[in-house]
Amino acid sequence: MIDNTHSRSGSDRLRINFNEDYEVSHWTRKFGISRELLKNAIDEVGDHAHDIAEYLQEQESSGHSHSS
Secondary structure, X not given: OOOOOOOOOXXXXXXXXXXXXXXXXXXXXXXXXXXXXXXXXXHHHOOEHHHHXXXXXXXXXXXXXXXX
């Protein structure tokens, strides 16, 4: 199935495809982090947006800043 950049449905919109620049741009803005930190988060917990959000919150709570 070809990714449609204008229409995301179902679980696809909850996953982050790091190979798509428009997705990286969206999620780095949404989370307020750099591209590198997004990549690190995906490497740590996978590509589900909810898991990444929780991971970033845990990092912030433990004193690890995730500012871009």
